[in-house]
Amino acid sequence: MTQVHLHGLSKVFHGKDEVRAVSNLDLEIAPGKITALLGPSGCGKTTTLKMIAGLLRPTEGDVTFDGETVLSIPAEKRGAAMVFQNYLLFPYMSVGENVGFGLRMQHVDRKTITKKVSEMLELVRLPDFENRRPKQLSGGQQQRVALARALIIEPKLLLLDEPISNLDAHLRDEMRELIHSIQRQLGITTIFVTHDQEEAVVLADKIALMFDGELHQFDLPSTFYECPASARIARFFGGVNFLEGTKQGEQVETPLGVLHINHQPIADGPVILTVRPENLRLGESGENAIQARIRSHVYVGTHTRFKVEAGARQFEVVAEAASVERFRDGDQLPLKLPREKIWLVPPEG
Ligand code: ADP
Ligand code: MG
Numbered sequence: 075m076t077q078v079h080l081h082g083l084s085k086v087f088h089g090k091d092e093v094r095a096v097s098n099l100d101l102e103i104a105p106g107k108i109t110a111l112l113g114p115s116g117c118g119k120t121t122t123l124k125m126i127a128g129l130l131r132p133t134e135g136d137v138t139f140d141g142e143t144v145l146s147i148p149a150e151k152r153g154a155a156m157v158f159q160n161y162l163l164f165p166y167m168s169v170g171e172n173v174g175f176g177l178r179m180q181h182v183d184r185k186t187i188t189k190k191v192s193e194m195l196e197l198v199r200l201p202d203f204e205n206r207r208p209k210q211l212s213g214g215q216q217q218r219v220a221l222a223r224a225l226i227i228e229p230k231l232l233l234l235d236e237p238i239s240n241l242d243a244h245l246r247d248e249m250r251e252l253i254h255s256i257q258r259q260l261g262i263t264t265i266f267v268t269h270d271q272e273e274a275v276v277l278a279d280k281i282a283l284m285f286d287g288e289l290h291q292f293d294l295p296s297t298f299y300e301c302p303a304s305a306r307i308a309r310f311f312g313g314v315n316f317l318e319g320t321k322q323g324e325q326v327e328t329p330l331g332v333l334h335i336n337h338q339p340i341a342d343g344p345v346i347l348t349v350r351p352e353n354l355r356l357g358e359s360g361e362n363a364i365q366a367r368i369r370s371h372v373y374v375g376t377h378t379r380f381k382v383e384a385g386a387r388q389f390e391v392v393a394e395a396a397s398v399e400r401f402r403d404g405d406q407l408p409l410k411l412p413r414e415k416i417w418l419v420p421p422e423g
Pocket of ligand 2: 119120
């Protein structure tokens with residue numbers, strides 16, 4: 075199991091304009107675990123992955139595997155296998171030839187290759203597909219062939235670049251589950267790139283969130299929901315309720331009154347208060363209940379989503395599905411911000 079360490083890693087592309095794609099990235103990737111590199115399109119995820127794989131040379135910084143620099147080791151000798159978003163299968167080869175490709179390059183004997191190919195196709199749940207051509211397969215099946223082709227060389231590191239973004243929703247679930255079970259089975263250190271926070275949360279043991287080439291937070295998936303480091307991160311994870319205020323001890327003075335909070339690591343002074351939509355309590359009074367009015371609602375089957383106003387502020391509340399029968403648009407009612415669900419982030423700008 076390989077531990078990957080990025081030390082002050084940067085990449086600047088010199089073209090017509092200079093692009094700083096990755097900036098001073100420090101990251102310690104746990105051996106045998108799945109780490110997600112998450113962030114919006116263009117934030118530097120693929121560039122980072124390619125520097126780890128050896129497909130791009132960093133402008134500054136270092137990449138180490140188990141404490142040893144790999145910068146002078148060419149891609150094919152690093153022992154990292156990369157799977158790309160658009161599969162990149164060899165169209166003129168059969169599925170079996172595609173999967174066996176890495177072993178043929180290593181001049182492994184035919185019998186061993188045949189055996190390993192069927193093992194790998196078994197692993198990705200495509201037995202008996204050896205003789206098909208890539209174009210006779212669905213997108214999801216092609217991606218599984220790409221995965222089998224990557225794994226057959228027994229890489230010490232598996233690098234996946236948005237491997238399921240191109241698939242339909244139900245195939246994505248299946249592929250997530252497959253990647254998860256293969257990773258657990260093989261215990262291979264895996265770095266997984268995605269722009270989809272839900273995908274990162276479902277698959278990753280730990281998430282590295284990047285914006286604009288920089289690392290913004292590196293934590294367990296649940297921490298991004300409960301304790302995002304900034305309002306921007308909270309928004310990226312579906313946070314929509316923000317209220318500016320001034321913290322003093324266990325109170326925050328806001329335009330909607332004084333709210334009580336539990337102890338928070340942030341210093342006293344100006345802050346932004348956040349509460350996730352699923353943590354607001356519609357129609358509940360008591361501590362931190364503010365006067366609100368329902369503007370609109372959508373019934374989604376599994377829950378009901380309300381737009382609520384309080385003073386000049388808007389909040390979104392996710393409530394149980396049946397609350398669609400309890401509340402009407404226009405209702406005036408209390409809205410509770412439970413103190414243990416309030417999280418404070420620094421003011422923006
Ligand atoms: P992501 O994978 O997160 O979408 P990338 O790593 O592909 O982002 O790109 C990060 C930034 O670097 C983007 O602004 C992109 O346009 C730029 N970039 C990527 N590759 C090159 C290149 N070969 N030459 C110039 N700019 C590039
Ligand atoms: Mg990319």
